[in-house]
Amino acid sequence: MKKYSIMVLSIVLLLAFSSSAWAASPLEETVDELLGTDYEWAGTTTKGFDCSGFTQYVFKQFDIELPHSSSAQASKGNPVEKKDLRAGDLVFFNTSGDGISHVGIYLGNNKFVHSATDDGVIISDMSEKYYAQRYVKARRVLGKYLYDRIAVEQPQQ
Template sequence: MRKVSVFIFSLAFLLAFQVGSAFADSKLDETVDKLIGIDYDYGGTSTSGFDCSGFTGYVFKKLGIDLPRISRDQATKGKKVARDSLRAGDLVFFNTSGSGISHVGIYVGDNKFAHSSSSKGVRISGMNDSYYAKRYVTARRVMDAETYQEVATVPDVVDETTAPE
């Protein structure tokens, strides 16, 4: 019985790693994931602390794209995108101060965005969360099609057991 249990455990372990490799993250996902949990810091632009536009600027710089320093200026870059046409990597803007664009995040798919929240630091929030849904202003696409394919999509995973030589 012990041999059967070890075999089943080993098989489950191997399958878990195979399945895990089939769900690779994009460069955008990997970059954002490393920053989740970093504290908010007004004016912050580094891993010691970010404000919202410092966070978006840092992520995009890692992906080879320069953005202006503040959210209001970031909202003038790229091209406007309808909310129902968002794709991973689009910048999403909010009016959290009552006086125009004052917050920015990065759309990550599945109706969610990554941002540096003044109360909770770098995190993922829902576009439909009541606070953000009523403060949404606009979105901008700052990545061209080639950059999008390179950094915001998951690369094809080659199955080495069936790949031609």
């Protein structure tokens, strides 16, 4: 019994001390609070978002102004190659067959967060067939300072 108790205590201590000294980034924390928010056409509040209203809302939390239109957002910032995406980049899709019609925020690891018509605010994988076939481009609206402050994991206080 003593060996068992020591083993359990050792595992608990190992888990306690091996937890990350880093917390989620401010961007991740903001997005996490909004997951599951309903989709609403032209929505720009936590009562409901359309895709560009969602990205506009998230970036506004960090004092970054974006227009309320995916096609208008697609002209902001600087172009970025798909292979060079980093957290906080805007990713654009042609879901209507008529040019850029959907936007999301890249989170890293091939994931992006967006407000989808049927599901509201969700995280999707860029390689999902639907999005992979409709990807158009990405834009970087966060400079180095803002990227480090908003999109990088922060040390725990």
